[in-house]
Amino acid sequence: MEVTPVVSVSGLSKRYGATWALRDVSLEIAPGEVLGLIGVNGAGKSTLIKILSGVTRPTGGEIRVDGTPVDLRDPLRAQEAGLQTVHQDIDAGVVSGADVAANLTLDALAPGRSGVFVSRDRTRAAARAIAEAARLDVPLDAPVESLPAGVRQQIVIARVLSRRPRVLILDEPTSALSAAEIRVLIAMVRRLAADGVAVLYVSHRLSEIQELCDRVAVLRDGAIRRVFATPVEGPRLVEAMLGGEVGALTHEVRDGGEPVLRATGLRTRPGAAPLDLTVRAGEVVGVTGLVGSGKTELLEQLYGARPLVSGALDLDGRPYRPRDPGAAAAAGVAFVAEEREAQAVLPGWSVRAHVTLPRLRDHSRIGLLSRRSESAAARRVIEVFGVRGPGPEAEIGALSGGNQQKVVVGRWLEGRCRLLLLDEPFRGVDVGARADIARRIRERAGALGVVIASSDPQEVLQVADRVIVLHDGVRTGEVSAADASADRLATLMAGGADEGGGT
Incomplete structure (x- = not known):
């Protein structure tokens, strides 16, 4: 007897300007299946998760839940359709300054679902029920920020499970966990799968993927390149992620x-x-x-x-x-950080200012910056690295990503x-x-x-x-x-x- 997938996507695509983040992605997850999703940075994993979470609208394609087309126009629609996501940033899922009980019941006792007034007794009763259902053993009055990362993550997952999801999406769930906490999470995922929940498990840790998942889908350059049934050897997964050639x-x-x-x-x-x-x-x-x-x-x-x-x-x-x-x-010693926009680029600042920022003393005379010296340094970087743009006084944001990176790299070699x-x-x-x-x-x-x-x-x-x-x-x-x-x-x-x- 053929089993209807809990969720299936067909022809899913997403384009940002001229760049395709996803191209014609088709995938399905059966009830009780743990599907691994892997790929190098930029492969399209985050874009796919955002679409399934209702955060991002696709450019094209179709999503079905239990065989019925759904429109995941926002996160609430995704949750109503039974798709729940636990994102990589654990602290984004908890409220610091609140105790465990409040964090477990953020949804269950939200205004509109439980009336205007929420009593402490009702909160603790609801939280206790949620914790017991998820086999979570933690004091309900403990400040959430005082707990280890693994316990904070269990609280987020327990709250998500209280919504009775059909599909649970776990985005890099073990990136901040210890070895012992990882074992607890893996046991939890196995229990969920045994209860019929479909799990999309996104991770860069191949050992977990090999141990936990029933199948593994490999994303590369925005497209599904291979789908492996487990067991599968690690080198085969890496080859699929890289494209199999150098x-x-x-x-x-x-x-x-x-x-x-x-x-x-x-x-x-x-x-x-x-x-x-x-x-x-x-x-x-x-x-x-x-x-x-x-x-x-x-x-x-x-x-x-x-x-x-x-x-x-x-x-x-x-x-x-x-x-x-x-x-x-x-x-x-010079360092070009991984996240250019967050760690290397200052919005509104000129190319000239970005070039000279690391070495302001080299362009100062008696404590005052020399515009002439700064401009000369910026022009040298522009010429040597072939930076295309309006010139040294242009805002860095007016340049393409590639030309911004030329400025970021070139400024360290200027001096x-x-x-x-x-x-x-x-x-x-x-x-x-x-x-x-x-x-x-x-x-x-x-x-x-x-x-x-x-x-x-x-x-x-x-x-x-x-x-x-x-x-x-x-x-x-x-x-x-x-x-x-x-x-x-x-x-x-x-x-x-x-x-x-x-x-």
Whole structure:
């Protein structure tokens, strides 16, 4: 007997201007099934979740619940249709300053559902019923902000379950949880599936996907590329996410000169195995791995934006331990953060101001900024990186994403720089701008060391001389860009041993 899917999407698409975030996505989830959804950053996972949650309207396609077409025009319609989402940011789902009982009953006792007045006794009774149904053992009068992340997440899930969802969407549910809390969550998901709830489980942790899910859908470039039945090996999942191939090298691999940076005994997180890293003048070192592998943590420690977990650093042969990003910048270390809009761009500021912001002293005379010096620096960055736009005085927002990124990268190379750290520098950048940035980085790397981190190894190989692979905070291998292959990188990114030898 054929089972009607709880939810099915067909031909689902979403376009932002000329960019397609989703293309003709078709997918279905059966009652009691746990469907895993994976893909690298930018694959379209967040867009699909937003559409199923009623936050974003699709450009085209159809969504059916129990075989009936539905219009998820807003989050309330999605909830009424039986689709409930627990988002990655746990704290966005709880109300700090309120106790557990109030957080559990935010929906059940909301005005309009329970009358104008809500008594403390009714709140606690309703909260106790919700907690018991979800097997949640936590004091109802405990301040929610005092609880561990895993317990706060259980509270959010318990509240969602009180609405009796047909489909539960979990977006990166274990990103902030400990190993013990992850086991509790997995047990909860299994109970829900056994009760007939369909679960869409979105995660970058392949071990959880392999352990928990019945099938795994792989999103790449906005489209479903493969759907695997479990069990399935990690390297096959990684290959599907990456596209199964790496492009041919467009540059000559260099060995580099004298060491600029030596890092010994570093840990990306407490409990992870220590790793060593040497970056030489004139070479570009790539760091790749799936989301959560420890790439960002490594770069932030090198820049002083995160305290060293362990180990020691030398910069140009001298001890280097930056207490903060300002000390790192003063030592000649530059950092391009992953989130350009949130961490690197100031709305309303000019291109000139963005170029000179990290080094205002270099453009000051007797304590006053020199507009002439600033403008000259901005023009040099515009010329060297081929920034297309109205000119130095244009607002940064008037530039395309690719040209904004050229400014953000180029400003660090305008002046003294010994070590350049770039975290996901090609995100939201078109192919042409990506090639321009990669070429300029290699051209300027003659006297400095460069470390570039990306979850897409093809991006890393476009600019790197050698590639270090991380998995769950542990270094799994090192590959020369000249010897890289899709199979080898996929094995290392999935946590397998490197049988091809290091460089």
